[in-house]
Amino acid sequence: MNKSIFNLLLSLTLLSFISCKAKGAEEPVISPADPVEVLPNTPFKTLNYLYRISGKKTMAGIHNREPNATPARWTNEVFTVTGKYPALWSGDFLFQAENINNRQLMIDEAKKQWKQGAVVNIMWHSCNPALNEPCAWDDGKGVLSKMTDAQFNDLLTEGTTVNLKWKKMMDDVAVYLQQLKDSGVEVLFRPLHEMNQGKFWWGGRPGINGTAKLYRMTHDYMKNTKGLSNLIWVWDMQDFGTLKADLDSYNPGAAYWDVAALDIYDGSGYTAAKYKAMVDIAAGKPIAIGECEKLPTVQQLLEQPKWTFFMGWSELQFEKNTTAEIKTLHSAPNVVMLDQMKGW
Template sequence: MDRNDRMWQMISAVKSTVTDPAWTASYKELLRQPVNPCISDGARELLELLYSVQGKRMLTGQHEYLEAPNNYSGQIYDKTGKRPMLKGFEFGGISGQNEALLAEQRDKIVTAAKAWHDAGGIVTATYHQVYPGTALEWPNVKRKTTPDEFDQILTPGTVLHTAFLAAIDEVAVYLKQLRDYKVPVLWRPYHEMNGDWFWWGDKTNFNALWELMYQRYTRYHGLNNLLWVWSANANNEWTKPARDYYVGHNRADALGFDIYDNAYYYSNYDELLYLAEGKIISVTENGQLPDMTRTSLRQFKLSWFMTWGSYLTDKNTDAVIQTVYNHPFALNRGDSFTPVVVPPASAADGILGNYYFGQNFNTLKVTKVVPTVNFNWTSSTTINSWNMTVRWTGFVQGVHDEEYTFYVQSSDGVRLWIDNILIIDDWTVHGTLEVSGTAVLAAGKQHRIKLEYFNNQDTLANVKLSWESASTVKEVIPQTQLYSV
């Protein structure tokens, strides 16, 4: 374990207990540093570029197959007059080719990646590695692997370990060519590890495989042009929880989910936000293209998408492709980096309230959209009972790029979440009092909000949700900044 790793180990051990704002700010700044302290200037500049654009624009991307590295990006230009910012390349041989043909194909990948870089594009790459020592065929990528076999791959001196190193060393030859040409690469190995369809998937010691490649590539091969992208499958019924396979902040420069079947759910976005803590997040693979208006307003921290090969046209119409690539939030190759503000697709209508009988959300009685949360019930409540819990949900739109203080004045308990982060937690019985918490909002962006309240009084119930910031006087959050859906 080197000095950098020991530092991260100590930080991880204490971060949940530290509340000092200066320490928190330093921690967030540390998160933005490259995981490889010997990173090349070009890779560092690319990471800084991603952070400078984060939340302001979404980089477009398209994957190309090993056999034809200039196919779909050309189709995008023919359909839209735009070129994706990112081009994805494949280094794994999976179609039964011999070693000579694979070497020729990888040479073409290097040539195409250099040209893309020279033209102002960003290069990302993945590696569908066959099971060590087997033929270059797709079934050997999807081979079922026992825990004992996986352990042998990780264990020096075994046949499988030797075969594994030989395979990744071959890929390193081509990555070195990109390094020497000063091409930074968003390197995305062993993706979708939280599923069981690849030989490296659903392994409790997956992190050891990542560590093995990381050490081999950074320490042994000196591949300092790589930014390391951890890429899980979006959580669904066929996967284990992605967070169980996260390799840690000292081994991932960026995090992403592979999203298919239009699974652009807020739960997946929230999971990435939770895991990343401010690091770069993205859609590392997709079938259907994202809804750029919704993304720009409500999932705006996603830094890029990358459509997978033929899914560009298999899963998307020409009209959809044109809409996405010509959307003001999309950042294509050759575009300026000017931030944009995308108008909301719907009018600000307030916040959705679900009103329950009982103090534990027992029986739903009323559901309605209210313009603001500013209630003082004196004769009766919305459900005609003082024994009541309420859950208000929706989106709050920032007016300024600032830290906001949120205030909740209430009789009895309240809890408030912003972007799925609990910032107020006062679930106690008391008379009317005010509690507060803070969250950073982005101007023109819609952040998820959830407020819960319970009342234990016999003839009194009140709750009021307010905010203030350096540029906003304290006020009840107005309807103009609240969206129910």
């Protein structure tokens, strides 16, 4: 093409473009196929991860119940059965003399699991502060003992004997949680679990001044007094028929928890009603299956994708599910195992 003709055409094109812009012509808008998802940016890598997988994938987890002398026993059993380790490891501060004395072994395992890329969950079956520690499980003086209304009121009253005993017990476990903080380990902390479960000394007290108030007091002491900024607070309930009402009656307030968990034991399984109740109360925060004996199926997790993790209960997972069921679930594409975790 002649150079002068080319320049003329170019000039005309530019003039046409400028004219259109001057008349307010709109440029075509390109819409992305998938809208950008805006997720909360919390101070916790673990919690941010839960937000990212919510609605997409579910982490496999298992609890390692006593003895604390072997704090990875059931995690290792998952590997034996499936050939892979679960993405979530869970331990317990526990209540018997032997296990209290071996809390350091449990904490050392938590550090190890974190370094391997696992999510760390710790719960606390605690002794009744109105009685003695160490304690048993159900001899009338242990975890399943009862607390009178007067004792519970004293527990919540600053400076009483029971109140100071509870603080001393919290001080004892805070030493270990501080170790984890110093090592950069974030903890899904799940104290006073199954708050609507009346069998535990702390549970079964609905209303603003009931178990929820004890949870708030525990939260404030650990966070503000002890300075444990590495704790991600898990508010945990059990799947009784009264669940929908219980979620309101036992809610300590959204400012006091980061993850809402439900323990599945009532026999009716993973119903749509339970799932909806948890999604509704969470109001956008992550939800999880805090404990279970019968594992969810792959299809159930596809239908209820906002469960960010499930945590099988130690030996019950292997008693209530066949080997084939365990293998199928833990190899599913929507279930996250440890080998898929990228590390912290």
